[in-house]
Amino acid sequence: MAIGKIQLQSIQQAQRLLEVQRAAYLVEAKLIGSSAIPALQEDLEALQNSDEIFYGCWIDGELAGAISYKREGSLLDIYRLVVHPSYFRRGIGKALVSFVEEVEEGIERIIVSTGARNLPAKRLYEVLGFSEIGERGHTGTVDYAF
Template sequence: MIISKIQLQDVFQSKLLLEVQQAAYQVEAALIGSTAIPALKEDLETLQNCGETFYGYWIEDSLAGAISYKREGEVLDIYRLVVHPYYFRRGIGKALVRFIEEAEDHIKKIIVSTGTKNLPAKKLYEVLGFRETGEREVMPGLWITLFEKWR
């Protein structure tokens, strides 16, 4: 196992990331009852130009999971946390969040959101010390839960 930066301009790495992302978000779509997850419809070019920093969790040559974020000053905003369904319940999501918490210096707050009905993701963030700060309807009938963690 190794966690390393994903080079979005590397077509091979980006294609692997897109496959993992689509598999993971299909599971979330079933959990929340909506396929309106923007990343579910993303293509390779859009992914490569998203402006996020990505790290991947590799098991041998397989990309098992990935995390992405953007940083604004002392705030780290987690945009995506995806784990291929084959690798669910192995601590990969937890390892990726902990990795970026340590990789970025001088962070005072980390924020993240997930589908309100995505109970496994909500539980993961709570276990990692995030505090729920509210809910927001992002489109009719589709709610997300907001979390933050102060350091």
């Protein structure tokens, strides 16, 4: 397992990220009963124009998962945490969050959101020490902070 920055300017890396993202979010869409996940509708151009910071986890040369975030001062906001279904339950999500915590110095607070019915993601965030800080009933989204 190797974690490194994803170069969105590389069509090959961005395309693979898009594939991993779609596969992961299709699973979440089934769990939460809604396909209204913006990243499912994203195309290659929109992804390449994102202002998020992306890191990927590669296993045997294949992109298995990715994390993206934005940072404002000491706040880190995780926008995406995706793992291809072929690589579920191998610690990739945990490794990506832990990696970002290490590389981003001076972080005092990390926030992330997930679907209220996405139990695997909710368990992951709780195992990582995040606390639920609220639920947005109209969207079925749960917010976590660390």
